[in-house]
Amino acid sequence: MPASAPPLVLMLQLDAADPPGRLAQWLDDAGLDVQVVDLAAGAPVPALDDAAGLVVLGGTMSHDADVTYPFLPAVRAALRAAVSTELPTLAVCLGAQLLAVANGGRVVPNPEGPELGAQLVAKRANAANDPLFRPLPIAPDVIQWHYDTIATLPPGALHLASSPVCEHQAFRLGRLAWGVQFHIETTPEVVRGWARADAPDLADYDLDRILARAEAVHEDIEQTWQPFAAEFAALVRDPSSAPAARGIATSTAEPITDPAAIRAALAAELGAARSPLPMPTLRPRQDG
Numbered sequence: 340m341p342a343s344a345p346p347l348v349l350m351l352q353l354d355a356a357d358p359p360g361r362l363a364q365w366l367d368d369a370g371l372d373v374q375v376v377d378l379a380a381g382a383p384v385p386a387l388d389d390a391a392g393l394v395v396l397g398g399t400m401s402h403d404a405d406v407t408y409p410f411l412p413a414v415r416a417a418l419r420a421a422v423s424t425e426l427p428t429l430a431v432c433l434g435a436q437l438l439a440v441a442n443g444g445r446v447v448p449n450p451e452g453p454e455l456g457a458q459l460v461a462k463r464a465n466a467a468n469d470p471l472f473r474p475l476p477i478a479p480d481v482i483q484w485h486y487d488t489i490a491t492l493p494p495g496a497l498h499l500a501s502s503p504v505c506e507h508q509a510f511r512l513g514r515l516a517w518g519v520q521f522h523i524e525t526t527p528e529v530v531r532g533w534a535r536a537d538a539p540d541l542a543d544y545d546l547d548r549i550l551a552r553a554e555a556v557h558e559d560i561e562q563t564w565q566p567f568a569a570e571f572a573a574l575v576r577d578p579s580s581a582p583a584a585r586g587i588a589t590s591t592a593e594p595i596t597d598p599a600a601i602r603a604a605l606a607a608e609l610g611a612a613r614s615p616l617p618m619p620t621l622r623p624r625q626d627g
Contacts, residue, residue, distance in 0.1 A: 345372040346391035346575050351384065351414060352377045353433060354398030356532060362394070362431075362524035365565045369572030384413035392575035393421050397432030397522065399536070401487065402446050415441035421516060427575045428516040432485055435510075435518030442493035442512055449488035451504035455541075456530070456549035457556040458483045460500045460508045460521060468585045469511055471570050472499050479563045480556050481508075481521035484533050489520060497586050511584055515574065523564040527554040 348371045350359055355377075363373045371392065376382050379398075387393065395414060405411050418441040421428040430438040436446045459478045466472035489507040492498060500509035500519075509519045530553045534546050574581050 345370050347372045347374060347389060348392040348394060348575060349385055349387065349390045350375045350394040350396065351417075351434075352379060352396050353408070353410075353414070354396075354400065355379050356399050356529075356536065357397040357432070357522075357524075358529065359396065360524035360526055360529060361561065361565075362396075362568060365568035366394075366572055368565075369569040371572050371575060378410045378414070384410055384417055387417060387420060387424070387426060390426065392427040392429075392571075393417065394428070395430040395434030395437060396524070397434055397485075400433070402433060402436040402440055411437070418442070418516075422513045425513060425515045425578065427571065427578055427581075429571055430516070430518040431524060432520060432522055435520050436487060436489055438512065438516065438518040439489045439491075439493055439496075439507075439510070442496075444489055444493040444496070445491035446487050447490045449486060449505060451488075453486045453541075454483040454502065454505050455544065456483060457481075457552040458502060458521070460502045462500050463498050465497045465511075465586055466499045466509075468582075469497070469499055470574065470581050471511075471517060471567055472509065474570070475563060475567065480559045481519075481523060481564075482525045482530060482553060482556075482560065483521050484530065485520060489518075497584050514581055514583055515578055517571075523560060523567070525553075525557070525560075527557055530554075 348366060350363060350373055352359060352375055359373070359375050363375060366373050376385055378384065395418065400408050402411070415437050418428065418430065418438045420426070422442055428438070440446050458481060460481055461478045462472060462475060466475070488505050492507055492510050493512055495512065497511045498507060499511055502508050505520060508521060509517070511517050531550055534550055538546060
């Protein structure tokens with residue numbers, strides 16, 4: 340008998356500045372048929388009828404920039420449909436913000452300012468019951484590059500990860516939809532492109548240090564997040580294997596937000612701590 344076709348995953352690219360990067364390759368390596376739909380180049384948002392999974396990438400625009408980016412309402416509609424039909428979904432950075440607002444959450448400019456470069460996020464206690472986040476280190480490396488934040492999660496969402504300046508770093512909505520505020524798909528070249536584009540607005544930030552740290556951490560990100568992508572691919576192949584989302588009482592789900600505590604957790608789990616880049620990294624003050 341002929342082998343069955345691999346499950347189809349639609350990957351929506353919202354912005355040329357945030358390409359599929361390594362994530363598309365990881366999902367392909369895990370046995371999925373990844374079809375990148377380049378909305379930034381004018382492709383329409385496709386119907387989800389034949390898709391076994393959905394991935395929505397990030398972008399430089401705001402979540403509500405519908406006039407300039409008229410495909411955004413259709414992306415939000417697709418994310419609502421994916422949640423309601425339990426289509427396995429992974430939404431990254433802007434994609435996570437769109438997933439949140441499409442289902443009743445709220446996104447605002449981050450009052451703490453931008454979150455940039457290589458950082459750590461800390462798992463919340465809810466991650467202990469989550470099929471994707473349970474195997475991760477307690478404080479995995481990620482790449483950050485965002486100015487807005489998810490201020491309010493959608494009703495019923497489970498909070499999975501935090502950072503010192505951005506509370507809602509990851510969440511699960513329903514049984515099969517995940518949003519991550521951070522990036523796992525980048526290459527050093529992509530991050531350098533973001534820094535060049537934003538340099539006029541980041542004159543007070545030490546971009547050289549941010550970029551050096553980001554370049555150094557990509558190998559560690561691959562070691563952590565490629566298996567995460569493989570676990571997501573396994574859920575795409577067999578959605579019935581995902582248990583119903585079960586939350587842990589808020590009183591026992593306090594985040595690790597102190598940088599020293601994050602470093603101590605890494606030391607305990609990994610055997611060696613690596614100091615994170617301060618959030619965010621400013622240039623040293625020059626006297627005179």
